[in-house]
Amino acid sequence: MADTVTAPPYRVIPIVPALKPGAMKDVRSFVANEKIQTAIGFPGKLTDDWKERALSKMGELLGQYRSLKVYMDACVHCGACSDKCHYFIGTQDPKNMPVARQDLMRSVYRRYFTLAGKWFPRLVGARELTREVLDEWYTYFNQCSECRRCSVFCPYGIDTAEVTMAAREILDSVGYGQKYSNEIIGKxxxxxxxxxxxxxxxxxxxxxxxxxxxxxxxxxxxxxxxxxxxxxxxxxxxxxxxxxxxxxxxxxxxxxxxxxxxxxxxxxxxxxxxxxxxxxxxxxxxxxxxxxxxxxxxxxxxxxxxxxxxxxxxxxxxxxxxxxxxxxxxxxxxxxxxxxxxxxxxxxxxxxxxxxxWDLIERGALSFDKSANDAYVVTFHDSCNVARGSRMGETPGGQFEIPRNIIRAVAHHFVEMPENTIREQTFCCGGGGGLLTDDLIDLRVKGALPRMEALQEVAKTHGVNFMATICAICKAQFSKVLPYYQFDRRVVGGVHQLVSNAIQLGLHH
Amino acid sequence: MAFLFYLAFCVLVGGLAWRMVTYARTPAPLKIPTTPAPTTVPGVVFRMAREVLLFESLFKANLWIWGFGILFHFGLVLVLARHLRYFTDPVWGWVVLIQPFGIYGGMVMVAGLAGLWVRRLAVERIRYISTPSDHLMLLLLLTIGISGLSMTFGSHPDVVGVKRFFEGWQTFSPHPLPDSALLVLHLMGVAVLMIIFPFSKLLHAPGVFFSPSRNQVDNPRERRHMAGWAARFDKETPHG
Known part of the structure; x- marks a missing residue:
């Protein structure tokens, strides 16, 4: 499979690509088998009453998560998110636009949970939950890495990750789980x-x-x-x-x-x-x-x-x-x-x-020989969940500063990638959210496009040859996809890998 | 017409209250603010204010949508303020002052709506995600806006009569509405808008205040966040 997958070309001008409807409709992550499903308490295979179960689960989740409830109602289809997803940019499949991905569920929500959708389904884009719709959910909710980039730009903070999580929960509850994630949970x-x-x-x-x-x-x-x-x-x-x-x-x-x-x-x-x-x-x-x-x-x-x-x-x-x-x-x-x-x-x-x-460095408890990293011109890839779902230190944005501070403390050469690809606007590596599996390699290679473009730019202008990151999935994903973009796989590594190179042992105590 | 407005008013207020109570009663079991996020409550109020008044996130996303959106919403605010003169007696001083700006607001609002619609039709991505209701919503708002402006600049209806109508409406002693086709169109549009508000994407207005990714304080390590159904789990874990 890997042989047939090729990286999309870099965009000459970073414009929003034209739509290619259906481009990714056949890229489906492997479905979990009965053993994997039952091991973690889900039905082994698609149940006969899947439709009733799915709708009842959806109703349950709408009552349990304010996020889902509000996000289903609040979207005005303004399009702010439509060009923000790395999977859309890399695949051009319109259903990988965050709003369109959400609408796969929103259309069903409208049909069964709103008056407008019950009375005027065509008018508001409401759809019956058919087997085709369920299959489409499986396909496209397993093409979202839950990276939250869309939520940064949404005027209401609608987070597609929440919708994807709900959809996967519904799919699991009817026996339609994804092999990769569910097998790992079993392990x-x-x-x-x-x-x-x-x-x-x-x-x-x-x-x-x-x-x-x-x-x-x-x-x-x-x-x-x-x-x-x-x-x-x-x-x-x-x-x-x-x-x-x-x-x-x-x-x-x-x-x-x-x-x-x-x-x-x-x-x-x-x-x-x-x-x-x-x-x-x-x-x-x-x-x-x-x-x-x-x-x-x-x-x-x-x-x-x-x-x-x-x-x-x-x-x-x-x-x-x-x-x-x-x-x-x-x-x-x-x-x-x-x-x-x-x-x-x-x-x-x-x-x-x-x-x-960083705390130890600030207190002077560690010593470094920065020249140990002189072979590297380093850049930093903000990992999506750290950037948009967490914090470090005392102040908002510490999750951006602290890793960079460490890199500057242990290496001489540090360069930033373009502004709209780092910090809160960072692009997912393309393999997060339960998609780091070989059966999705096509998606993973294409989803890495925006990050690879940014890396290519600083590699060209500043000779960057090391992209530090603080995420195991990012490291594994980039090790795999970098060669598709003509980079050496060892271009990616950890922040503490640089620390390890430069730290001087046996000086303190 | 008076009856229609009683109905529309009840649906709008009752419907919005029902939605907001639903949102408020649905728990947010986990901390999910989109970070970097404020670490204090005043910080969150400030973030929400920037979001609601300046459309901060939209500004980051797309300047065209932001620009047209700002024109429409701020125009609408001025227009609504101008219309207060039909509902208060004596008319409040500041409402008198902003009367001319209300007219500019009307023009700006229509321009913003037109811009949004052109975008919805012309940009392939946004055309793809649009449903018939998205277009009809713009049509409805434009109908209201243009019919209103037509009465300001074209055939003036008897505004004193309009005011008498709404005063009567407020005191449950109906007066007849002045005879004007444009006025009827304008008011019908407004009534329809009020009725569909709680059942449509117009819920983005109250919804934004309930969005956990925007209204939560980023302090999960400092304060244990427990909400609704998720709080009961601890009691079921015997070893503590």
Missing amino acids: VHSIGNNLGLPGPALQDTLLGLEEDVKEDTGVDVRFPIDVAGAEVLLITPSADFFAEPHIDSLIGYAKVFHAAGIRWTLSTKASEAGNFGMFIGNYDQLRRIALRIREAALELGVKRIVVGECGHAWRVAYSFWNTLTGIGAGANDPFALQLQRQLDGRYRQPTHICELT
């Missing part, structure tokens, strides 16, 4: 992480890393796991344990902890920061996956919870963990207080690894 529960690495394999890997780092630096940097009484519990995406370039950032975190003299540990039980429960919009899964972290923290008796480089995981951790698990502050109920009393209130809980590292 988190049965093994402890998305990649299915069992505990012993993890321990082996970490021992191997200790040897590698010793060989490289001559210093005994530890990679502890399941150490009760450690100060910090590090929750990181499982890709950090073995995938390239992810592992270089894991080495970076370990070196930071080592240099700062912080006793830290990983956890076998919670060996995954990622939470695909968010991608499929299922509150129960979102919560159950998050509760593993709470349990690990209570068992290990740690004082701080730190999250590694992972975009959607940081959104879940920063925005949702306090609600879901009581990791945070400001609670007045016994459930949350039990954990909040254990955690050290002097630190923000949870803490992003970049917050931790």
